Amino acid sequence: MDRTERFYKIELLIRTRGAVSFADLMAELEVSRATLKRDLDYLRTRMDAPIVYDRELNGYRFDAAARGGGGDTSHELPGVWFSEREIHALLTMHQLIGGLDGGGTLGRHLQPVLEKLHGMLGTAEVDARELMKRVRILQPALRPVPVRHFEVVASALLRRKRITLTYWTRSKQSESERIVSPLRLVHYRNTWYLDAWCHASDGLRRFALDAVRAAEVMTQKAKEVSMKTVEAELDAGYGVYTGRDIRTASLLFTAAAAQWVASEQWHPKQELQTLVDGSLRMRLPYADDTELLMDLMRHGADVRVESPADLRRKLAERLRTALSAYER
Structure with missing residues (x-):
């Protein structure tokens, strides 16, 4: 039984029995006297659990007075405890969230959690702030989203309300007004996207949040679309670009190149085949070839498009254009 399980067991025993002796706790938890003393001390000093020793009952109980009186002897301990290794992992994740959250929106709300994690480590453990200095999340080509837009979108998403968006479409170099029902926030390649039902086009669309010029929550309820439908339509093809015409690239x-590509997931439904000469065949679905071509360009002569023919032709044209520009 690890420490987290012991904490839950101590809480359960005291709550159900009212008072539990030290000997009974040791027997139930199957731990030494020193371990149980450390657990009780940790719960009281770090987790603010009002556990007191009652001489008359010869056992440990919750102090009702600590909750302001009233005679309520029950107590619900905080729902989560972490080991030192788990806290280190969470602090690392906090760094990642800070990187994803350029405007500080999420980080601001998570700050109390971070401070609690620091306190749980205590002075005897590895300094949490030292750990933070030694974790670095690099995010090249980050496209930050204004805090006000992120908060509006996230709020509407959770409240299930429609949003009015002023949106800049890069491919058309034009601005338009959209009314959308938010369905899902997606962070992909250093960019936040909103998957939503667009009421103007009457269909599912994906919006880059950094292209939002203005956003306002409406009073109308959002249209509900099942996640199964959203995933089937927006996640079927490779990358962030969507479409109904799904094709397979070989x-x-x-x-x-296979040494690295074999460990990469380009798409959840990709198929990999290692050949006798060490080369690697990958088959994956795609709808729009824009992003797929960009990724294939990175591999240059280390990748060959076997099919379809039009994808092979487009890649060859891009490589020739790039080589011509380089030679100039």
């Missing part, structure tokens, strides 16, 4: 990577 890509052949050289043995040199």
